[in-house]
Amino acid sequence: MTIPHKKAPNKTLQIRPSPHISGGASVEKIMANVILALMPTVLFAIYLFGLAALVTILIGTFSCLLTEYLFCKANGKPSSISDNSIIITGVLYSLTLPPGLPLWMVCIGGIIAVLLGKLLFGGLGYNLFNPALVGRAFLQAAFPSAMTTWYPAMNADRFTSLPLSTLTFPFTTPSYDTISSATPLAAMKFDQILTDSSDLFLGLSSGSLGETSSLLILTGGIYLIARRMMRWQIPAGIFITVVIISTITHNISPNTYPSAQFMLFSGGLMLGAMFMATDMVASPITAKGCFIYGLLIGVLVMIIRLWGGMPEGVMYAILFANAVSPHIDRWTQPRPYGYRKTKS
Amino acid sequence: MIKNLFKFPGGVHVSQFKDLSIHEKVEPAKLPSKLVLPLHQHIGAAAEPCVEIGELVLKGQKIASANGYVSAPIHAPTSGTIEDIGDYPIAHPSGMSAPCIVIKPDGDDKWIELESHASDYSSIDPSHLRNIIRRAGIVGLGGAGFPTYIKHNPGPDGSVDTLIINGSECEPYITCDDSLMRDRPDEIVCGIRIIKHALNAKHVVVAIEDNKPEAFQAIKKALADFDDESIEAVQIPTIYPAGSEKQLIYTVTGKEVPQNSLPINISIVCQNIGTTAAVYRAINHGEPLISRYVTVTGDIHQPKNLEVLFGTPINELVDQCGGVKGSVRRLIIGGPMMGFAMHQLNLPVIKTTNCVLIDAKESKAFKTRDFAMPCIRCGSCAEACPAGLIPQQLYWYSKSQEFDKAQDYNLYDCIECGCCDYVCPSKIPLVQYYRFAKAEIWKRELEMQKSNTARQRHEFHQFRVEREKAEKAEKHRQKKAALQAKENANKDDIKTGKEADPKKAAILAAMERAKAKKAEPKNTDNLTEAQKKLIAEIDAKRAKQRNAASQAKPTNEDSKDSNNS
Secondary structure (H helix, E strand, O other): OOOOOOOOOOOOOOOOOOOOOOOOOOHHHHHHHHHHHHHHHHHHHHHHHOHHHHHHHHHHHHHHHHHHHHHHHHOOOOOOHHHOHHHHHHHHHHHOOOOOOOHHHHHHHHHHHHHHHOHHHOOOOOOOOOHHHHHHHHHHHHOHHHHOOOOOOOOOOOOOOOOHHHHOOOOOOOOOOOOOOOOHHHHHHHHOOOOOHHHHHHOOOOOOOOOOOHHHHHHHHHHHHHOOOOOOHHHHHHHHHHHHHHHHHHHHOOOOOOOHHHHHHOOOHHHHHHHHOOOOOOOOOOHHHHHHHHHHHHHHHHHHHHHOOOOOOHHHHHHHHHHHHHHHHHHOOOOOOOOOOOOO | OOOOOOOOOOOEOOOOOOOOOOOOOOEEOOOOOOEEEEOOOOOOOOOEEOOOOOOEEOEOOEEEEOOOOOOOOEEOOOOEEEEEEEEEEOOOOOOOEEEEEEEEEOOOOOEOOOOOOOOOHHHOOHHHHHHHHHHOOOEOOOOOOOEHHHHOOOOOOOOEEEEEEEEOOOOOOOOHHHHHHHHOHHHHHHHHHHHHHHHOEEEEEEEEEOOOHHHHHHHHHHHHHOOOOOEEEEEEOOOEOOOOHHHHHHHHHOOOOOOOOOHHHHOEEEEEHHHHHHHHHHHHOOOOOOEEEEEEEEOEOOOEEEEEEOOOEHHHHHHHOOOEOOOEEEEEEOOOOOOEEEOOOOOEOOOOOOEEEEEEOOOOOOOOOOOOOOOOOOOHHHHHOOOOOOHHHHHHHHHOOOHHHHHHOOHHHOOOOOHHHHHOOOOOOHHHHHHHHHHHHHHHHHHHHHHHHHHHHHHHHHHHHHHHHHHHHHHHHHHHHHHHHHHHHHHHHHHHOOOOOHHHHHHHHHHHHHHHHHHOOOOOOOOOHHHHHHHHHHHHHHHHHHHHHHHHOOOOHHHHHHHHO
16 A cells, blocks of 8 residues: 655745845854953953962853853753853953952852852843852852952962952852052052052052053953954943043042042042943944933942942942943934924 | 934944945846736735736836826736736745736847937926826835825925935845946936936935945036035945835934834935836836846845836846855845745745845754743843834734734834844744734724724614604504594494484594594694603603714714614
């Protein structure tokens, strides 16, 4: 008995919706470029702080990667680490940490950053806040003393030995072997000691791993702006407000309030303005909106820095502005074609 | 004179690929063995066939007539026999078949006797010009296919400010307008002058993208022959979608067509280059629209422009151009930005077919990625949008089916140009989401209308049932009351002990009943409590029905009338 042939399905040409061509960079490529732009800052951090920086960045990035990988696996989703965005989160997160932070804290912060900052919101494209900053904010709240203990830069044995605190056994209090040094902002705020602006610009001072060389951060940022992978309106807005406010306050009371140069090149402002605030997902979409968002961050930074209890305020300023950015989008809708008010 | 041009927001620079198909001379396409002419080749109502199967037709003979105001007739592209009138596959995004007239050419290509109207068009009345254009079946050849004669009405002012001739051809790959401008600049300029006369236009601007210098020079040279300063050719910057009507108007005049409005309302009319040549041939030679330039390009061996008779199957054009390089993966009718993919090659060329684009499996020129990444809110789409929208938000709300919000973000101002989609780093098929949302909104609106009508009908039905019930009850009650009265009368008779004279008694009773009725002008007096309650209930119900009916549709005359009755 023969089985009758099933009628072969009508083979047709491929049907796709228009447009049939596409241009511009892919998500992976944009992310890879951001990583590239961060590299000078990373390398300089390793140069300044030696092995401590290297292991912190490696462990920080790896903990983020692993968290995302395992989360995807546990939820039966295809792994999303190939879009490169998690590497940016990991590197940026690590760069906000002080050198010598116990590695177990680095791991916990990384897991929190990815899990609470990104994955629980729905993964890439859905996070309301910058995940790297969520991780750092958590550490700041959980381990305030470890997060504000700074190693001096350019230690002689930085390439041969790790600081004692780095390898602290999990859940024990770290002990420090070197005398910690204050960051320029803390020195200014609490002791009225002003660090030289050119030292700040070049980055030869203490601070978090990536808070040091404004020059290298700016270089990376300008590269991204030139490749149209970053909205220049955001850093521009931040810089403008910071300069304006600090100039006014400095002129009112030069001893209490530092100058605009100091404000621009110290602390996390440069890294925050160039790489944290410009996180595409958590920032507004319209050009006008980006500028307003930048202005808002600048104002918040200055309020916290000048009158807050902490020396640094970039992180909270960006997190607050992240929360506002969907609303900024709504307020700054462009005028569509044909909606011009007619002059009568 | 145009002093400066205006830059519309957004737009994208797309790789052109125009060199592929641009050659010295455009050759006519070979006469196919069969011409399939869809009755619907334009915007508006489909034409109605005016020939019968088996009939012999001559080239240029009308085979289908316009059906209504927004419609266009169709003419036989060559002489031959009408072989069939029926459904055939056509080049429509739906992929469905549609009514067509099939002509088997006899090979003689014999013209019908043409009526050349005048060498001097200026002596012809504009309304007569419009009629000739209408009878020639000319529609906009840029892609939309709107009947041209309608656009040639200058409106109540009797004149228009600016007539823009669109020679920008901003889509990549397509070069049919470019070739036409190089080949027949004199015909185009004549056509432009005719349209200018028909519209009584004050200025005419021929806008050509600056990637077509040869075409620009050709038009300029042809314009120089006539000493008419009100017609000028300008080069506009090459940026997609510069040729989109609204964007072109902005580029040339700096004016925006108000939303939900037409260019004529700001005294501007746009015409495609191809249309002007067709108008020239209709007026000066009496030829109806039966052929056009078509770019055949993409992954084929000899991409070129052909002058194609309508109804020619696309696969024969591809064969004439040396066939496909490799195996066909996709056929795109139109350009790569706004054209639509079709499922097979055996489809006829129609009036609006400007380009046949072939994508081979071996090629990487076209989008092949099957999946989209999540949106990273990079804002590239908003930067690229020429309509000033935020495509990302439209996508967001279309995807989550929050159509109200999508409309708040001006979904219907989207021109589906594809710029946002082109630049999207996540490769999200954005335009498809907007099409989906628009279609879905239409569908829901239709459904709502339907259900509104159904609800009104149902409510009225219920109201009627209630009313009939109440009327019945009323009648019943009246009858009962009458019976009661009769019984009472009988009882009285018995009481008074009168001798029972049935006849007298009946008369008496009747008189008494009449009296009672007179004394009782309303049947609502002397009711029992229960009855009163019942009436109140019915009244309340009625009032409720009335309210519901009037709320459902306050202008519904029917329900008002029945309320009164």
